Amino acid sequence: MASRLNNCFLINAPAGSGKTTEIKSMVQRYIVSNPKDNILCITYTNRAADELSKSILTKNVFIGTIHSFLHFFLKPYFAHQDILKLYFEIYGVQITERIENKDQKDNIAESNARYIEKYGKLDYDTVRKNIKALSYNESPFSSLYYGSLSHDDLISFSKAIFDRYPVIRKRITSKYQFIFIDEYQDTMSDVLKIFFESVIDTKTKLFLFGDRMQQIYKNYDGSFEEHFELFDTTNALTTNYRSTKSIVNILNNIYNDSAFVQSSSEEMKSVNVDFDPRIIISNCIKEEIEKLRKADPDTLLLYLFNKERFSDIDAIHLYEAFNSMKKYSFGKALSAVDVLTTRYEDNPDALLKLLFCVVDLSRLYKAQQYGKIIQILKDNKSIFSKDSWSIQTHHDKEKVFNSIKRVFDILSSEDKTIADLISCLMEAHLLNEAYWSGIIDDEDCKLATPVPIIELTHIADYLNNPRVSTQHGVKGESHDSVVFVAEDSSANPRVTMYRFFEMWGQIQISANSFNQFYYDFSAEVSSAQHGIGMSIRDLKRDTYIENEGTIKEKMRTICEKYKDNPYFQFIYGRDYKDYFSNPRVTKVKDCLNENAVYGILSAYKLFYVGCSRARRNLTILLDISKIKGDFELQKKRFEEIGFQVENSQTY
């Protein structure tokens, strides 16, 4: 192993280890002893940034999401001639292709026509000439003709700037003596690389906080693994301040890694529990939930949010619309569930960000907190037009409130659709045009417009109910009593909870080795795809036969490489055996598909995070009809881990 760096620290912070408190106090301690130093804190969400900012009041600390930081940091260069040159170097081809529009896409043709209307003509040189400065549009779509960068392009373009101009790296480390990055496990590799490459060989200290087990998004692609090896990991947070001893014990056993063992705090050791952590097996989950709720009305229910749940709360059309969008399809970083269950402040979907924000505004309207409405409109300048928040006269005010009221009327009517809401917003000139054109440029968004607007309210109401929590609301806040409802999800993101239990019954699982296997195996799949020059998913009979030699060879190597790997043997053992006895294209698709691991890995992580949210009473609810394989083995494992297993079948 390469020797570790003395200025890069990876602080493993398992659930309940008081990570936020630790970051807060580290920053505060550091400021006191180094009042002239500058500190950078990168949080994952705007919400987390606001939370942290509350307790840290000094101008020497920058607290914000990676997007807000990169925007703040690089904005001064957005009109720099060299940076504009770099922009065209990177996006020039895309711009040219868009101008040509060879595939004759309607939305592109429309946007080209808009450009011509505005500037008289559209060609590369005109675009080049008209872009005087770049901007960040805080939305998921770049407007390349206008030099306006999306969330993702802001990151990748920033990476390009850092790579091309090392002086910018130097600027980071000259300015900041301390850099914290929270939730490193969900941070894009490009971001990790930007900071890592900047701090190397400098005096600036880089701290990554987070926990592999609490990874939820696919932002991080595994390409930073070697660098993690160089980090100093001796300062893990090893006390769990949240849960009772028996729950901490369970968490340690799930993690199953001696390097990350937590001890429970003194205070929690003396806390009484109503029952020991338990697994309840039931054949009627709904009834069981009712029963548990009756016993303890404060219980927090942890659900996996899936199609059925959306159906339950009367928001199935909205779910289906988003689930059918290409950008949230299988294998993409985000899923429909992700975007449908995220508050507007951090919602990565442009349309939902707008819609959820409007829903929030309507609540404030009902509560007559008008001042706050204007504040929110102002805070979201990228979404809302200047007309909406720049109020100078009484007349302005009346105008804005009348139009807002019309919007809210639509929101609460049964028969209106998202399209109606949008056109009302447009007619009232409440929307920022650039933001809006980003949305309509996106084919996917058309799918959502016919959905009844009332469904939006349903989701929002449901998510605001403090008694339930979704998989993405899973992190962070804890609850005295938690019921974790074990469920599978075949949609994106895939979660195969019962397959995970089956595997757990048969083999030992530990966080690090399982994660590592996932990254390694994914790399094998990409290398196989690279070898045949196409995606495995797109393989057809004929293309398979063409590439059979390469594929077979690759699969032999994989089989040989992982012949002693228990994860591989459990997940793929049978598939590979089947293939070699009868090589067919459908089998290849099972064998060279990392999603099988991903589904189990995410179930494993979800189970861990779900358990970690309970302070005193933890119940896991299993549906007997969904149990896979030999339950006796699984029961044994659960007991080993520290659960009581109860059977609560009703006949």
Added chain:
Amino acid sequence: MKIKTIQISGFRKILKATIHVEDDITVIAGANNSGKTSIVELFNYIFNANGRLCCDDFPVFESQRWCRAVFPHFKDQFTSGIDKEEMIANILGIMMPLENPESAILLHPIEVKIQVDYDPDNDDIRNFADYIMELDPDNSSFYFIYRFELDKDLLRKSLDSEYEKLRNRFDKLIGDADKDAEGIRIIEEMLILLYTSSCKDATYFSDKTYSNIVSMEPASFRALFNYHNIMAGRTLDDGNSDRARILSKSMIDIASQEDNWKTLIQSLPDKIKQSIEEEQIQQEVRKASVETLGQTIEQISKTNGGQAGHITIDMVVTDEAVQSLLKSITSAKYQVDDFFLRESSQGLGYSNLIFIHLQLEKYRKTIDPLLVNFFVIEEPEAHMHPQMQNIFSQYLFAYYSKEAAMQGFVTTHSHEVVRNIRISQLRVLRQVQPFECCLYDLHKFIDESIKPKQELKDLVEFYDGFYTINFPDIIFADKVILYEGDTERMLIKNVLLSDRFEALRNQYISFVQVGGAYAIKYKPILNYLNIKSLIITDLDFDTDSETEIDVLQSLSTNATINAFANEALKKPTPTVQELYSWKNDVKYVVMKNICLAFQGTNDHYARTLEEAMLAKQYNMSVLDTKTKEEWTGLRERDKLTFVIPQKVDPCSIRTIVQHTSKSKTDFMYSVILSKLVDVMLPDYIEEGLIWLAD
């Protein structure tokens, strides 16, 4: 972090100036009214937000140009009959058009560009990192721009508020150029005021070309500089009272910045409060004033519905109060033998010196390595006699050059201060036109004029050697006369008393005594400083030339004449004939700002001053002879002192002058006493002085 350059443009008389800043101390030297104070005031404003720029800060000609350009537009608008709103929009459109920004009618902003360099290996640039705009990896500088520039919103507001006044003024114009002149002048003044009040501070950071610029808050800009202006000789005691006790107060200020000061005085407030309590002072005060006052208040408050509260006193002893107490009770005394003398006993100069030192020490304690630390001392020589100026400036430069983390500017008009620095530290300010000052950078002079040329290495040595002798004199002068010897000086000083040279008499003329062999070495510096200079020198041809032909064919040994001739005529060794005809052709032998005066054909083949004077007096060639008797008669008649040789008879003027060589000053005294100066003034000198006076 060190300031490398400060480029000023469009500020008062300084139309354009680049100050290269030394790592230690940079001296800005100039005569009165050369712009030194302007620079300091600009620094005070830019770095300390001290004061506000106003209309007089734009260059006079620039204001005038703008007024002339903008006045017709205002006149058009105010006579067009359109309403106020529309007119304001029109004027904004004319002055700051959105479509063609080039056609805007604006004053050139007052602009200062500042380059700050850092040492990439040692400097901590955390506070500056955000202002990196130069992407070249090998660059280690920051670039800032300060501007006092027009702001559209402010302009709109000013137009709105000044509209009526302007309206009145325009209404009074009757269309007669003569009768309107005063009215127009007043409107123009109003317009300039309007413009200036619509300007605001703007600060930017940029790349090294100053073309990719990004706005920053003026406050953030100022936060990067730890700047202090050290006052010299302003607020000191005026001699007979110690009331101000500035020195004593400054001492307390310095002490209070020491680390252990806090622990020393920490317990004092409580102790003092305790003693106050013990003495029952508070009660006394209460009894004496509050109680009686209380009754009055009570009476009054009755009329008011009894709402007023009770009045009481409280004594709070803070650290600041203690410090102020210490300040008012501490006094510096000078101990001379067994006597203790008060601050005011030692004369202003001495107090001033100590005061400057104390302020510098106080400033030194505020040095922050994360900032650019620099101070200005304005004319430290105030109230000091030359010897003290000399000693003090030596001390100052030696002492503060050791403090690597700070930079200083010293403005001065003292020769003594200038004498004590390196030539490369010197920046010379000179007024070159009634409304224009120029800055001459001697570091650049050394770099550009001398260093690249290896063959001129001796010139560097020359400057080093002669620098302290007559250099300081040159830089403060309006004009320079370089002359051969004492007799020239006596003659010229006397000639300047006559009315026709009154203009010269009123200027500061520096006299530099230097022979023809070395005068040429002053040429580069005189050219660089662009000072109008006259070199009076001698033709110095071969002494053996006895006939006119001999003279015309002989060569000059004067290095300066030969160098000038080489440059102008491309002849390294010109004959006297060639020199004569050169002089006749051009009237004045002038190269750039320097006029070279030497004997010409009107001077009767003279090769020195005395020869030329005698030849002029007796209207004869230097080579022609008169008998001993004749000479004796003339000497008697004119009451002149010169030596007539015993053995040579007849003899020429040349022979006489040769024999008089040991008593040339006596000769000149006799000329002056006989009031023959004007008559005997040789043509070559007269011409030179006329050129110089012009």
